[in-house]
Amino acid sequence: MASNTTVIEEGTDFTPEFDSNGLIPAIAQDARTGQILMVAYMNRAALDLTIQTGYATYFSRSRRKLWKKGQESGHFQKVEQILVDCDQDCLILKVAVEAGQCHTGYQSCFYRTLAKGSSK
C-alpha cells in the first residue's frame, strides 16, 4: 500500500496542505517573463475562488479577509496555470498581468537586492 508521503508526492490528487492558520503560500509568477511578482497566502476559500474565477484571490493576513488582487488597484492577475510542489504546501500561480503589481508601484514586490556578501 502506498505510504501517505508517496500519495502526496507522486499522486495526481490535489490535497493542498494548509498550515496551522489554515493558509498556504502562493507565489505569483509572470507567465510571460518568469519574474516573481509577489508572495501571498490563501485559505481554502481564496483558493477555491481563484480556481473558479480564474483570477487570483488571496487571504490578507493583516486585514483578515479575502482579497481579490486588483480589486482596488485594478491590477488583476489572470491565472494561466497553478502548480503545486512535492509536499503540496506551496503553490505557484502563473499569471498574466499588466501594470505594476506591487502596491509601491514596482512591477514586482522584489525590487531590492542585497549587496553581495552583506547582511545589511
Add this chain to the structure above:
Amino acid sequence: MASNTTVIEEGTDFTPEFDSNGLIPAIAQDARTGQILMVAYMNRAALDLTIQTGYATYFSRSRRKLWKKGQESGHFQKVEQILVDCDQDCLILKVAVEAGQCHTGYQSCFYRTLAKGSSK
C-alpha cells in the same frame, strides 16, 4: 519622520521579518532560466550562513535543524543574488544549479500542474 512602514518598504536597510517561529520563506529560482525550483525556510542562522558561504542553507522544519541544500544529494545551490520583498517577509535566492533540485528527482519541486478549473 519616516514611518516604520516607509523605512521597511523604501529603505535600504535589510531588516528581514522572521515569523513567530523565527522563520522566513525563501524561494530558490534558477538564475539562468527563471524556473522556480523550491521554497524552503530560513532562520537567522541559515540566512547568515547563506550570505557568508554563498551557498543556500535552510532550516528544516521537520528535522528542526540547519540544512545546507545539497549536503546529502550533492545538488548545491550557488547563490548569485538575494532579493527581498516590499514588507521584507520573503526572500528570493537566484541560484546556479546543476542536476535535479527536488528530492523526487525532478528539476523543480513544482512538477505538477492543476487541471484547468479543477480543484482536484
